[in-house]
Amino acid sequence: MKTCWAKTMATLLPPPKRQKLYHGITPPTPSIPTDAPKPNVIVQFVSEDNGEVLAPAVSIPADLSREAMEGLLNKLKPEDDPVPFAFHVLLPESTASKDKTRIPIGASIHADILAHPLNSQHFTDEDVFVVHCAPQSVFRVRPPTRCSSTLSGHASPILCASFSPTGTLLATGAGDTTARLWNLDTELPSHTLTGHKGWVLCVEWEAMERKLATGGHDGHVIIWDPKTGKQSGDALKGHSKWIMSLCWEPIHLNPTSPRLASSSKDGSVRVWSIQTRRAEFTLGGHTASVNVVKWGGVGQGVLYTASSDRTVRIWDAQTGRQLHILKDHAHWVTTLALNTDFVLRTGPFDHTGKKPASDEEAQKLALARYTAVLTNTPELLISGSDDHTLFLWSPFPTSVVHLPPANSGPSTKTKPTARLVGHSLQVSHVSFSPDGRHAASASFDSSVRLWEGRTGKYVATLRGHVGAVYRVAWSADGRAVVSCGKDSTVKTWNLKTYKLNNDLPGHTDEVYCVDFVADKIVSGGRDRTVKIWRN
Numbered sequence: 001m002k003t004c005w006a007k008t009m010a011t012l013l014p015p016p017k018r019q020k021l022y023h024g025i026t027p028p029t030p031s032i033p034t035d036a037p038k039p040n041v042i043v044q045f046v047s048e049d050n051g052e053v054l055a056p057a058v059s060i061p062a063d064l065s066r067e068a069m070e071g072l073l074n075k076l077k078p079e080d081d082p083v084p085f086a087f088h089v090l091l092p093e094s095t096a097s098k099d100k101t102r103i104p105i106g107a108s109i110h111a112d113i114l115a116h117p118l119n120s121q122h123f124t125d126e127d128v129f130v131v132h133c134a135p136q137s138v139f140r141v142r143p144p145t146r147c148s149s150t151l152s153g154h155a156s157p158i159l160c161a162s163f164s165p166t167g168t169l170l171a172t173g174a175g176d177t178t179a180r181l182w183n184l185d186t187e188l189p190s191h192t193l194t195g196h197k198g199w200v201l202c203v204e205w206e207a208m209e210r211k212l213a214t215g216g217h218d219g220h221v222i223i224w225d226p227k228t229g230k231q232s233g234d235a236l237k238g239h240s241k242w243i244m245s246l247c248w249e250p251i252h253l254n255p256t257s258p259r260l261a262s263s264s265k266d267g268s269v270r271v272w273s274i275q276t277r278r279a280e281f282t283l284g285g286h287t288a289s290v291n292v293v294k295w296g297g298v299g300q301g302v303l304y305t306a307s308s309d310r311t312v313r314i315w316d317a318q319t320g321r322q323l324h325i326l327k328d329h330a331h332w333v334t335t336l337a338l339n340t341d342f343v344l345r346t347g348p349f350d351h352t353g354k355k356p357a358s359d360e361e362a363q364k365l366a367l368a369r370y371t372a373v374l375t376n377t378p379e380l381l382i383s384g385s386d387d388h389t390l391f392l393w394s395p396f397p398t399s400v401v402h403l404p405p406a407n408s409g410p411s412t413k414t415k416p417t418a419r420l421v422g423h424s425l426q427v428s429h430v431s432f433s434p435d436g437r438h439a440a441s442a443s444f445d446s447s448v449r450l451w452e453g454r455t456g457k458y459v460a461t462l463r464g465h466v467g468a469v470y471r472v473a474w475s476a477d478g479r480a481v482v483s484c485g486k487d488s489t490v491k492t493w494n495l496k497t498y499k500l501n502n503d504l505p506g507h508t509d510e511v512y513c514v515d516f517v518a519d520k521i522v523s524g525g526r527d528r529t530v531k532i533w534r535n
Contacts, residue, residue: 018103030160038063038110039125047072048088048134048437049376049454062110069105073133084136086496089113089129092122098422102462103329105131106496137477139351142519142535145490147186147506151530153180158524160202160513164209165346165355167181167517169226170532171212172524173200179214181226184520187532191229195222204246205257207347208362211274213260215243221262236272236477238279241265245296249317251347252367255359259302263290271320281320285313285410292336297344297370298379298396306333312383313410314395320409324395327464328419331387335429336383339380339436339453342474343369351476351518361510373436377454382420382439384427390420390441392456418456422449429471433478440481442469448483448493461496464491482521484511490523490533504533 041062045054055076066087074082080174087105103119105112108130113119123129156175165168169190170182179200182191198217205212211232212224221236221243242265249258251381259280260272269283269290296302301317312326312333328466338344348356348365356362381393394417425444432439432453440462448469450459467486474481481493482503490504490511511524521533 006188023178034102035232041109041114041125041282042128043069043109044128044130045076045133046130048132054133057128059359060113062400063108065108065284066105067110067524069131083138086132086134086136088134089123089131091119093139097519098461099463100107100168101433101458102132102460104496104498120467128413134266136479137351137435139477141475141477141480143475143480143501144504144519144535145502146222146519146534147504148534149530149532150506151182151187152528153189153192154524154528154530156176156199157526157528158530160197161205161515161522161524161530162205163204163515163517163520163522164226165207165349167520168208168356169209170514170515170522170530171203171205171214171226172530173203173214174524174528175199179203179212179224181212181229182530184532185205191223193222193225193231194228195231195235196220198242201243202246204248204260205345206248207251207345207366208255208348209349213246213248213262215246215262217242219243219264221246221272222258233274233277236260236262236270236277236279238270238282239264239266239268241289241313244290245292245408247293248311249295249301249458250297250344250366252297252363252370255363255366261293261295263293263305265289267307267309269303269315271303283313283315283320283322285322285325286311288332291334294336294338294341294381295344295524296338296381297340297380304336304338304381306336306383308332308334310385314383324411324414326383326391326393326395326414326416328391328416329385329387329389331385331426333383333385335384335427337382337430337432337439339377339432340373341369341432341438342476343373343433362505371436377436378455380417380432380436382430382432382441382451382456384430384441387428388423388425388427388443390423390427390430390451390456391416392418420449420451420458422458422461423447425468428469431472431474431499433474434476435478437478440472440474440483442483442485444468444474446485450471450481450495450498452510462493462498462500464503466490467510470510470512471514473514475516476518480516482514482516484514484523486510488525488527490514490521492521504531506531 088102111202154174179193196216219239223232286307292306294304296371302313314324348362421441430441448462511525
């Protein structure tokens with residue numbers, strides 16, 4: 001008996017079958033067969049822009065696919081050409097989580113809401129589903145998934161990188177006092193730009209791709225011919241400290257000989273005529289480093305500047321006269337973004353690859369693209385600061401710039417449209433999507449946050465980095481965001497789920513800069529290599 005008992009005790013039973021978990025939660029046992037017909041739900045389509053009702057409320061099967069919903073909406077509003085849409089449902093305010101305020105519909109209402117273990121608790125099939133609709137670009141960018149080239153050449157960390165407006169060239173600046181041009185068709189080096197006597201801190205393309213400007217730690221601005229890699233004229237000298245930021249005059253305002261603005265650690269901004277090689281005027285209102293300068297397209301052109309004196313200032317680009325002082329930040333203002341940044345940067349060039357035959361044609365194309373972004377909104381500005389917050393501003397509700405009286409100072413009464421809070425450490429970078437509908441901000445708190453571009457409302461938090469996030473960039477179709485940071489990775493994010501789309505490892509140290517054009521991402525950093533990522 002003892003022997004039999006010992007044998008019985010030694011018999012090992014198989015472990016119980018593990019239950020599948022969905023994001024750590026056991027899915028409820030379905031009470032009905034999975035192939036049972038799904039209930040119908042009432043859906044009301046409204047515009048994401050202004051809440052306008054787009055079509056009468058309709059009853060549809062809960063499992064109707066997102067693509068079928070898109071086709072239905074286009075049929076219900078036949079006065080417009082069919083366009084692709086993104087759909088989402090807002091979470092109730094009382095239950096909105098710290099990581100998201102909306103539920104994107106990627107498959108169907110049933111799959112993403114009613115059958116979802118995290119979302120079903122907020123909705124029933126008897127609710128009227130208010131589906132917010134955002135038109136998408138008619139073209140689609142394939143998200144990069146692999147490194148196609150690792151380019152060496154710089155002898156020091158790469159500090160800045162920027163694609164040319166057509167996406168055929170890449171410019172990088174580094175601590176080795178040189179800038180470099182790379183051909184993205186062949187993914188090979190093109191030219192080495194030697195002329196600075198200190199670190200190259202910023203590179204900026206003219207929107208017609210005829211010139212490249214670089215700013216250095218030596219306080220000099222140098223203009224280059226990208227076709228030859230040769231310096232165009234003497235360096236532009238005048239700043240007493242290093243250059244923090246550069247920007248070109250928009251092509252729709254000046255297609256023939258756009259001017260260049262430079263901001264400096266010395267607290268000044270200079271506007272340069274490239275033809276005369278002289279500064280037309282100097283903006284001297286700031287009392288500390290001017291960290292960013294942006295050239296807006298409103299009226300005859302305005303300049304936006306952000307400084308460590310905790311202010312954002314707005315200037316008339318024709319006269320240098322100060323128009324507004326925005327004083328709401330409590331610490332250094334380190335980053336600015338315009339909802340027109342993308343079209344101002346790329347000028348007349350769009351996804352079709354068509355090139356203008358003349359300056360006049362380029363001006364018309366650039367103006368049409370600029371105007372299209374401002375169809376339902378004025379030119380908006382987001383500022384980010386070391387005070388952990390961002391502000392959304394609308395300084396010019398119309399396209400007309402109202403100058404203050406000659407005997408009065410700049411206006412200080414302009415108040416922000418919204419205060420964007422949630423980051424727990426300083427904001428390092430902010431960027432609008434190409435259509436201006438959304439904005440993404442990067443922070444030293446290891447997160448990227450998404451915001452509605454026109455209202456500043458919080459949308460979602462993208463978590464995955466394990467160190468400070470330095471920069472973010474958008475794909476040209478506005479469907480993807482890429483970020484880079486201290487953890488030596490580049491990450492792309494799925495904006496339908498607010499989850500990590502692709503982790504792009506390969507750098508061996510911190511990644512300081514990233515840019516996104518067509519279906520290519522470029523990154524560079526402390527390991528002194530440029531990496532190009534493709535689908």
